[in-house]
Amino acid sequence: MKKKLRSYILNTCAVAALYGLAMLLIGSGAVNNYYLGIMLSAGISIVMAVSLNLTTGLLGQLALGHAGFMGVGAYAAALLSIHIGVDAQYIFPLSLFFGGLVAAIFGLIIGIPALRLGGDYLAIITLGFGEILRVLIINLDFTGGARGLRGIPRVTDFTYVYIVVALVVAVMFALGRSRHGRAILSIREDPVAAEASGIPTTYYKIFAFTLASFFAGVAGGLYAHYIGVLNPKNFGFAKSIEYLVMVVLGGMGSITGAVGAATVLTVLPEALRQFSDYRMLVYSLLLIMMMLFRPTGLLGTREFSLTALADRLLRRKPQAPDFAALAGELPPAALTHRLGEPPAPGAPALLRATNLGIQFGGLKAVSGFDLALEQGEIVGLIGPNGAGKTTVFNLLTNVYLPTAGGIEMEGRNIVGLPTHAITQVGIARTFQNIRLFKNLSVLDNVKIAFHNQMQYTPLEGTLRLPRYWWEEKLADARAYQLLHVFDMEGLADKQARNLPYGQQRKLEIARALAANPKLLLLDEPAAGMNPTETQELLATIRRIRDTFGVAVLLIEHDMSLVMGLCERLVVLDYGQIIATGTPEEIKRDPKVIGAYLGQ
Amino acid sequence: MRNRKLFAALLVAALAITALVPAALADTIKIGGLAPLTGEVAQYGIAVKEGVDLYIEQLNAAGGINGDQVEIIWYDEKGDETEAVNAYNRLVEEDKVSAIIGDVTSKPSLAVGDRAVEIGIPIITASSTNYFVTDGKPNYFRSCFLDPFQAGIMADFAKDQFGAAKVAVIYDNADDYSVGLAESFKAKAEANGQAVVAYEAGTASDVDFKAQLTNIAAQSPDVLYVAYYYGPAALIVSQAAEVGLNVPFLGCDGSNGIENVITDTALLENKFFYTDHFATDATTEKAVAFIASFTAKYGKAPYSAFNATGYDAALVLAEAIKNAGNTDYAAVVAALKATSVEGVTGKLTFDDHNDPIKSAFVMTFVGGKQTFVKQQNP
Numbered sequence: 001m002k003k004k005l006r007s008y009i010l011n012t013c014a015v016a017a018l019y020g021l022a023m024l025l026i027g028s029g030a031v032n033n034y035y036l037g038i039m040l041s042a043g044i045s046i047v048m049a050v051s052l053n054l055t056t057g058l059l060g061q062l063a064l065g066h067a068g069f070m071g072v073g074a075y076a077a078a079l080l081s082i083h084i085g086v087d088a089q090y091i092f093p094l095s096l097f098f099g100g101l102v103a104a105i106f107g108l109i110i111g112i113p114a115l116r117l118g119g120d121y122l123a124i125i126t127l128g129f130g131e132i133l134r135v136l137i138i139n140l141d142f143t144g145g146a147r148g149l150r151g152i153p154r155v156t157d158f159t160y161v162y163i164v165v166a167l168v169v170a171v172m173f174a175l176g177r178s179r180h181g182r183a184i185l186s187i188r189e190d191p192v193a194a195e196a197s198g199i200p201t202t203y204y205k206i207f208a209f210t211l212a213s214f215f216a217g218v219a220g221g222l223y224a225h226y227i228g229v230l231n232p233k234n235f236g237f238a239k240s241i242e243y244l245v246m247v248v249l250g251g252m253g254s255i256t257g258a259v260g261a262a263t264v265l266t267v268l269p270e271a272l273r274q275f276s277d278y279r280m281l282v283y284s285l286l287l288i289m290m291m292l293f294r295p296t297g298l299l300g301t302r303e304f305s306l307t308a309l310a311d312r313l314l315r316r317k318p319q320a321p322d323f324a325a326l327a328g329e330l331p332p333a334a335l336t337h338r339l340g341e342p343p344a345p346g347a348p349a350l351l352r353a354t355n356l357g358i359q360f361g362g363l364k365a366v367s368g369f370d371l372a373l374e375q376g377e378i379v380g381l382i383g384p385n386g387a388g389k390t391t392v393f394n395l396l397t398n399v400y401l402p403t404a405g406g407i408e409m410e411g412r413n414i415v416g417l418p419t420h421a422i423t424q425v426g427i428a429r430t431f432q433n434i435r436l437f438k439n440l441s442v443l444d445n446v447k448i449a450f451h452n453q454m455q456y457t458p459l460e461g462t463l464r465l466p467r468y469w470w471e472e473k474l475a476d477a478r479a480y481q482l483l484h485v486f487d488m489e490g491l492a493d494k495q496a497r498n499l500p501y502g503q504q505r506k507l508e509i510a511r512a513l514a515a516n517p518k519l520l521l522l523d524e525p526a527a528g529m530n531p532t533e534t535q536e537l538l539a540t541i542r543r544i545r546d547t548f549g550v551a552v553l554l555i556e557h558d559m560s561l562v563m564g565l566c567e568r569l570v571v572l573d574y575g576q577i578i579a580t581g582t583p584e585e586i587k588r589d590p591k592v593i594g595a596y597l598g599q
Numbered sequence: 600m601r602n603r604k605l606f607a608a609l610l611v612a613a614l615a616i617t618a619l620v621p622a623a624l625a626d627t628i629k630i631g632g633l634a635p636l637t638g639e640v641a642q643y644g645i646a647v648k649e650g651v652d653l654y655i656e657q658l659n660a661a662g663g664i665n666g667d668q669v670e671i672i673w674y675d676e677k678g679d680e681t682e683a684v685n686a687y688n689r690l691v692e693e694d695k696v697s698a699i700i701g702d703v704t705s706k707p708s709l710a711v712g713d714r715a716v717e718i719g720i721p722i723i724t725a726s727s728t729n730y731f732v733t734d735g736k737p738n739y740f741r742s743c744f745l746d747p748f749q750a751g752i753m754a755d756f757a758k759d760q761f762g763a764a765k766v767a768v769i770y771d772n773a774d775d776y777s778v779g780l781a782e783s784f785k786a787k788a789e790a791n792g793q794a795v796v797a798y799e800a801g802t803a804s805d806v807d808f809k810a811q812l813t814n815i816a817a818q819s820p821d822v823l824y825v826a827y828y829y830g831p832a833a834l835i836v837s838q839a840a841e842v843g844l845n846v847p848f849l850g851c852d853g854s855n856g857i858e859n860v861i862t863d864t865a866l867l868e869n870k871f872f873y874t875d876h877f878a879t880d881a882t883t884e885k886a887v888a889f890i891a892s893f894t895a896k897y898g899k900a901p902y903s904a905f906n907a908t909g910y911d912a913a914l915v916l917a918e919a920i921k922n923a924g925n926t927d928y929a930a931v932v933a934a935l936k937a938t939s940v941e942g943v944t945g946k947l948t949f950d951d952h953n954d955p956i957k958s959a960f961v962m963t964f965v966g967g968k969q970t971f972v973k974q975q976n977p
């Protein structure tokens with residue numbers, strides 16, 4: 001908190017000082033209209049690049065029509081200023097907001113169908129959008145058609161551009177470091193794992209895309225009121241690619257990278273003006289060399305931090321956050337996980353699957369699967385490869401929609417619920433092939449799964465209102481507590497991708513636990529572990545059950561783990577249950593011996 | 600440390616000397632040139648630049664303006680408004696030019712004009728035919744005529760030459776130039792009592808206009824006004840023959856060059872008429888001298904009317920500076936207003952709207968070559 005406060009003060013002072021310096025230079029005439037014009041263009045490009053970075057760098061969705069939203073905002077803001085009948089300088093902020101709003105509405109309309117589909121649909125649809133928009137503007141009368149829209153009051157000045165740039169960058173940082181920002185990042189890293197951690201991925205995709213459209217619309221409003229003439233051709237594919245180049249060059253996902261690249265790429269063509277005919281050649285060459293020698297962009301996914309720079313200059317050592325102290329500050333009640341209350345007599349089973357089945361084409365992958373789980377049970381699901389074990393997990397978490405049968409969680413039908421809602425109901429899972437948010441820290445991996453247990457809104461998060469601080473502090477402390485269970489609290493700052501294999505498996509379990517489940521589904525948790533690690537895991541799983549009161553259903557091939565840990569086993573073969581019972585019973589079951597265990 | 604101080608001192612000295620140099624060369628009059636020299640519309644920018652450069656070279660050879668040499672500083676704006684504004688700012692703020700020739704296409708001209716009117720710098724375009732470029736800007740002039748002017752001339756020409764009672768129009772609804780031409784042709788034809796029997800739209804990126812041409816043929820007009828640049832116009836003329844539309848075609852200044860791209864030039868022979876600012880077979884003394892000197896400088900004959908309007912723009916501006924006697928913005932603008940010179944495109948004066956009052960040339964093709972038909976006076 002203290003460290004953050006210091007960082008806020010430092011950055012605010014730097015922003016204010018830069019503004020003061022710029023105004024001084026403009027006022028004294030040291031910066032003439034030529035340099036001012038370039039500064040304004042650069043500012044508008046920064047807003048465009050930073051907002052596109054939200055879609056492309058942070059959300060991980062390729063969008064090829066960002067200039068289209070700029071165009072919508074430009075026309076909307078300009079038309080409002082022209083027709084409202086009030087001197088434009090008094091209502092300029094309103095015009096800008098209106099431009100952003102109309103662009104956001106367009107973003108929503110395009111985002112909903114495109115983002116539900118996932119994959120490259122967004123790229124294709126946004127590509128079409130830019131073209132449709134151009135044709136629309138040309139053919140509508142009130143936009144001025146092909147002749148362009150002229151007579152827009154030129155009220156964009158340095159102060160407006162600077163404020164918008166500062167606000168947009170600040171919002172990006174503030175939002176990025178809130179539960180909503182983590183949700184967006186998790187989608188970039190792995191949408192399946194995000195959904196399984198309880199993130200409503202479609203909602204956040206649309207949220208991020210719409211927000212990016214809003215900012216593009218605001219940038220459009222600034223542009224319109226700067227140039228004074230709008231040309232429908234200026235918001236096409238080529239322009240969108242220009243902004244995409246800025247994001248790629250700056251480093252996908254780096255906000256400060258986008259700021260830097262937008263500035264450089266706006267200033268460069270002007271700086272090269274004396275090379276006349278060759279300037280575009282030099283510009284292209286520089287771009288190509290940049291991509292060859294720094295394919296991840298100037299900053300990669302890193303951020304330039306003024307605080308870190310100040311620390312280095314003052315030779316202060318960055319302090320690792322002290323999680324233990326953090327936990328000590330919080331009331332003990334806040335740290336207690338949901339420990340299951342003993343079920344009331346006659347209450348429905350925790351999980352009940354009845355006659356569950358799924359067909360892929362003509363193939364019955366699973367059929368007639370019956371299973372009842374009680375609170376706190378540890379049950380193993382075993383069987384030969386291809387028997388349908390992971391398919392059962394995918395059915396229970398609704399990655400696949402069953403073609404037969406039903407699933408109830410505490411008496412409530414959960415068939416057809418989206419995966420993230422199933423996580424909220426209390427089923428969390430791990431994956432056979434580890435699916436971590438690889439480029440995020442260990443701590444953030446765990447905190448992403450707290451998403452649904454936190455309540456602050458995007459606005460509260462952006463404005464850093466008290467609820468943000470309280471919930472984030474709580475989340476940090478609980479994440480520490482969870483990591484401690486796995487002896488991983490010392491790794492909280494490490495990138496998940498840099499963990500050794502065994503640690504990655506454990507982190508995935510910690511993340512699943514963070515979603516506060518009543519039932520934990522573990523898909524081959526011991527795969528790739530050596531016997532010592534496996535024994536540790538066995539103890540850990542048992543401890544988790546005892547500490548958190550969760551039921552565990554696990555798929556595993558390691559018989560020492562299964563037999564030592566599980567209270568009950570279910571054996572699958574060819575998609576059907578061939579035996580259930582205690583480990584001792586299963587060991588002696590001739591069908592299981594024949595199909596799986598062997599003599 | 601001492602070295603650093605010395606270095607700083609040297610730097611300051613160097614800067615001071617640099618600052619003094621322009622003062623020593625004060626006998627040069629600087630004029631800015633704004634044009635797209637690369638990009639989609641570069642051909643127009645280059646055509647203007649060649650005309651302007653030719654005049655400036657001749658002017659300097661003849662002793663400049665009142666003994667001062669003229670330097671022209673060109674900046675490429677790629678046909679983009681933001682680039683045009685940057686280039687304009689650079690000319691005004693960094694290069695401190697006395698006047699500007701430009702811009703070439705309409706929207707960059709509008710963006711630049713909004714700024715130029717604030718400081719009153721004399722500025723003249725050789726090619727922007729959009730009405731609003733000079734509208735409400737007492738310091739913005741042009742040496743080319745307007746879209747309505749040339750389209751109106753063609754409506755009159757259709758009446759006089761062919762006695763056309765039924766006219767048809769094909770235009771590009773995605774292009775401001777084309778829309779402007781089509782609208783004013785239609786208005787003038789209706790004012791002349793001619794019936795506009797077909798008014799068909801396409802876009803410049805179309806390669807097949809047969810649907811529109813079939814509709815037009817069904818109305819059996821007497822002439823077809825083709826409000827397209829030369830590329831699509833060539834396609835339209837060729838495809839009209841295929842759908843059996845056999846009428847005179849009327850074009851605009853943008854049709855210039857059609858004979859180079861059409862597959863069968865026979866289709867144009869005494870059949871395709873267009874307005875232009877200049878005729879390469881013109882016989883006035885000024886025009887003949889222009890053609891000769893242009894050919895001598897560039898190794899090719901003038902190929903675009905913008906060569907001539909560019910030359911005239913520079914001529915008009917230089918005359919105004921000469922008459923004003925100094926480069927004060929207001930004085931030069933006043934002198935421009937009072938312009939009355941014989942340019943290569945004819946005698947030129949300005950109306951209240953800073954548009955030129957001058958004759959237009961109606962051209963056709965004979966033996967595959969551009970041939971002057973008639974000079975239509977305003």
